Amino acid sequence: MLIGENILLALSGLLANKMRALLTMLGIIIGISSVIAIMSVGNSISSSVTSSMEDMGVNNITLGVSRKSTDDTVTSDGRVFAGISRGSEMEDGDYITDEMLEEMETAFADSVGSILLSESAGSGTAEDGNLTANVNITGVNAAYLENEGLTLLAGRTLTGRDQEEGKRIVLISDRAADNLFGGDYNAAIGSELHIYVSNRYYTYAIAGVYEYDDSGFSTESEEDVTTTVYLPLAAAREQNHSSAGYSQLTLVTASGVDSASLCTELENWFNSKYYRSNDSFEVTAGSMESMVSSMTEMLSTVSIAISVIAGISLLVGGIGVMNIMLVSITERTREIGTRKALGATNGSIRLQFITESIVICLTGGFIGILLGLGLAAAATKLLGYAASPSVSGIIFSVAFSILIGVFFGYYPANKAAKMNPIEALRYE
């Protein structure tokens, strides 16, 4: 019952001294709002990054040939420059070859589902008279195309036979078909597609039109959007005059496989078997899962750093609260004396002032939470992520505000409780 009275009393005290209350709460407000803002922004970033990475497939492992770290030049400030020394250019022997992949499929038959191979054949402009469309030409194998999960609107997909023969036939997006053929997909099928890439025209036959999936990241207008033109892998390799192998490829793991440990196993397998004597290059493997976790780790490091700053702000804020409580107690010495004369015990005086201190901190905390959510909403909107308020952050903030109130309110409250009633009553 006394607690309810004390809360009302403290709130009326806050309202009576609005400016003072606001200045007192400032440290708490800044501290709490920065904690809430960073936790909410972090939450939104990691949840949207995680979900978009999951869309791409957490089961995927990316294998790549990369320079051995010993060949890198590390400057004093920690930046890494690729070595310009001998062997800096990838030579034929450095690539992952089809033979290696075949052996790998046998060795990891249980854990590797399929191998997604792709090779970029450049990007440019598809032209048909005055009509143009921006495209990326990507050579893909059958497994890659299947993994893309395209919806075909017209024509047919690339067959195994197309792949084997390395036919120069392609799949184009509906956006490209809209631009080039005025939306008549059937007219597109079988037509020739001329693509201007780095001062040369390449000509392909259109086999099918797929539905472009707008992932939401695109900032270009609908007409300017760059879409992918899928080409059989062999045709792309022929066009690039590349025959040595792959510098990068993607593996789809079988379900239930721990991709992190598979990455290590794959690296060890490749590097001990094929790259042991290679001075400059090695194979590295990374999974979406490990990318997600390293992303989350990075975010949490940033969060911790900001939380430390927020913690310092809260500490300063708490000291501010303690200071104002001490002032308030001195101002209200006679009130304390009167209360004691009227029968207040030391405990009830202490409770009154601790309650007051908690009310100040909680009010500051609530303002901070609202401010922090506002900041987070603005920041996530700016960054283009969906806002995702951190519930744990809010709970933490409320609990921490109470804790600060108790911790920094205890000393002043105790001082008030121990006042001698006679002296307090006579205080001028």
Added chain:
Amino acid sequence: MNGLGTPAPELAGRNIIDLHGIVKRFYIGQPNELEILHGIDLTVKEGEFVSIVGASGSGKTTLMNIIGVLDRPTEGDYILDGVDVGKAKDRELSGIRNQKIGFVFQTYNLISRTSALRNVELPMMYAGVGKKERIERAKYYLEMVGMQDRMSHRPDELSGGQKQRVSIARAMTNDPSIILADEPTGALDSKTGRKIMDIFHQLNRDQGKTIVLITHSNELAEETERIITLKDGEIIGERRGSFAC
């Protein structure tokens, strides 16, 4: 009070305040001690209206603090309404002040941020009285002192006389054994002071309240049944007031 349920004939004249051999010393620095009260013996019977007079420095404030259980005597016994105050712990002293004593101060000592009603509720709050009853009782006593129209006003919206009425209502709410009034008219003009004194007389006469009035005004003291004169920490005289009704 009497657990046997038999009406005690001596109840009417029983001692509410019983001070015996009260000595109060203050220690100011190591060798120096200042003795303010040198062995006071004083009894006040239930329903009495007593005044304690004395010049400043006579020890009247110290005596009032001891009677009001705000301070403990260095030596001597104090029985207040049957309770041995000397043996009580701090916490119990708070309870005694809350239940047995109603303070009326010269400077009112109302809490400025809250209404008259809230101020009157305060002693009941510390006594743990429920909200509904608190408001009921506070209204009753505010009405009794003629403040029914200004209950929601804050102290700074009230005149001195009105403030003192509120503080009398506050002193009465827990139905204390004694009302301890320290220069209650000291800050008021004579006309307003008269009205406040009338309220005390009324409380004493109609409700049988024991009232101890501390004052340096002989004029006011003459209105009371018994005048106790204090000088240099000793009681030097006791007589009936000339205008006692």
